[in-house]
Amino acid sequence: MSDIITNILVCGIGGQGVMTAAEILSQTAIAKGFDVKKSEVAGMAQRGGVVTSHVRFGKKVWSPVITPGTADIVVGFELAEGSRWADMLRPGGVAMVNTIRLTPPVVSVGLFKYPEDPVAQMRAAGVTVYDFDAGAIARELGNLRLVNTIMLGAIADYLPFPATDLEEQIVGRFRAKKPAMVEVNQRAFALGREAARASQQSLAASA
């Protein structure tokens, strides 16, 4: 095993499944024999605030936090949240962003503005962003909770282990408790992966 550490920052809003996604990534990494550390944010952040989880894995992980400028992937479950943490990326890192816009009350009442185009902002800062509407895919599949699986599918091609390992970790959870959900999760995983590839290709084509 090489000494390289993989740093993944998962971000979003309380209740979106950020912690679950981070847990699944961590468990996959453990199954592959990596040492893992995963930081959790609790307390005030649960009340509709910002939620982040740092997932680090490799041969031996020391610090539980990702140093700014060293994240391999930022997984944004919400558009503006993805942009908030994009500067954590290393050069060549990837921001994978769900384009859903969740407006907090302070924005709704006009105290602050939701940026017109956070993806453009990130790209202007030089960040490689792949974006797509995970909510739309989930709605098509008939269950909004699938956003989690879709986002994990989206980053599956950017991890140091085969996508099937991550997929198996997700599906295995349902196989035991809700076998009826296995197939739709497999579908969600595949569609997330496709959506990320499509975004990557369209970005490459426009470059």
Place this chain on the structure above:
Amino acid sequence: MSAAAVEAQAATRLLLSGNEAIARGVWEAGCKVACAYPGTPSTEILENVALYPDLYAEWSVNEKVSMEVAIGASMSGARSFCAMKHVGMNVASDAFMTLTLAGVVGGMVVAVADDVGLSSSQNEQDSRFWGRFAHVPVLEPADSQEAYEMTKVAFDLSERFNTPVILRLTTRICHVKGLVTVGERDAHPISGFKLDAKRWVLTPANAKFALPRQIAREDALRAEAEMSELNVVDAGSDKRVGFVTSGPAFMHVRESYPDAPVLKLGFTYPLPVEKIKAFRAQVDKLVVAEETEPLIENELKAAGLHDIHGKDILPRLGELSPAALMPAIAKLLGEEPPPPATYAKIDPFPRPPTMCPACPHMGVYYTLSRLRKRVQISGDIGCYTLGAGHPWNALDTTISMGASMGIALGMDKARSPETKDKAVISVIGDSTFLHMGMQGLLDIVYNRGNVTTLLLDNRSTGMTGGQNHAGTGKDLHGEDAPRVDFAKLCEALGVKPERIKKVDPYKLPVLFKAIKDEIDVHEPSVIITDRPCVLSEFYDGFKPYAVVDQDCNGCGNCLNVGCPAITVSRTGVRQRPGMPDVELKFTTIDTAMCTGCHMCVDSCGPKAIVPLAQLKEAAQ
């Protein structure tokens, strides 16, 4: 909570948070009595301990009582444990500071979790001071595996040296998951309480004899710390700078400087000064990397090690993450600082925590915001501290658990000509009232204060995640338990029965009238709101509401309720001849979030908010 950790056989490796790991360690150590009051970041320790068999676990009413319960169990020869956040130790310290004289029978471990970086606390105090203050050992784990192991070591140490032991944690221990290999449970049967008045009755005469023993014990502990395997030297290869460090700071140091010599302290008080002096001789420069206070640094300087660095180059507050460490060390070595991050920071907008849709606290703060000019509002610690923020701005002070009433009384007794006609209100939640609030109310009554107390009873310790307490009717395990009657309790404290009102906080006009009536009466009064926390098992949702768009006049009043389910759909301007322009905010309700609490309905002048079902019917 990790049921997997409970069922795990010895030698199993699991991904556990520090809190989960400590719970496993407590159980394996044969602990028989464990208690706590919830507090971030320590809360999950007891929640997890409660899952294990063959031990007694409780939510105590406050940290002091949890400490006392653990003391009683230890006196009785049981291994005992209590856990608290840093500020909880302030509450518990009275009992602790004398227990240290008497010592223990069954091993007793006190886990104290510091909120380094202030994720959910009112201050950032350094609990390592308690070791010095109480002359007891302090162990500091650096990750989940160590948290698990040191918990067990702490019990042994406690019994060997006849002392309670502090297990000092920080947020990065409690809420970081790492791999832990677990072991077997030891038996440690309870030996039973044995009469020994000279030891257990701490009169001055008895305490006098205990003092020299305490000093001798501290000397013995110092020798132990010098030998302890918890204090490890990694000689390293790059001798330009060596680190003395402990807890999560060690992890950050190792991450940043893999080749540097490091003396990693796990047994941090008494400080192994001789070991550190020997280490000092092996490195060119020595940096003490400790989070928050310069405790180790100052003790080393007092011991004659002057040529060392610490807070002269490192931040005094927050975490010593690699981002904080590396620029400081580069400067010390005369090197180029590490380059800044590649990408510019994007700061879209703040996303502060909000109250939940249908949170009963919103009705209270909406009402207080209507009375804003007439009242001073002394607040307390809980979800309702959010009342200080937008859109209510209806909470003026927060200091510590239960302080709202004492502070309100102080304000009442110190009125200026400008504030003499203002009503003084204290706002406190049910769990906080039982924790440390009752005495404040008693003081208001006893000293004839003129304070109106709003007791927001939502049957939950909400902010920490909805734990049970003596007012919920359930215990730590969710089993039925006796439930305090708040009205009777307030009456027993001396509030006149006619000055105690129970009000439904969803009925805004009723709540408004109750508060207005009580602030006009110049004697102690209590208004108890009685809707449960919407995240608790006691809450039943109602049918959602919706805004009839053509009836909405854009006044924006419903937005002042502060419900996150109500958002602005469009804006406009009302122009009338001879009148200033008025900005209009037309609203909509997210029906997926709305649970039909009705509060916004009462705030709406044109009656544009109606049940969603009615709107749908009209559309058909």
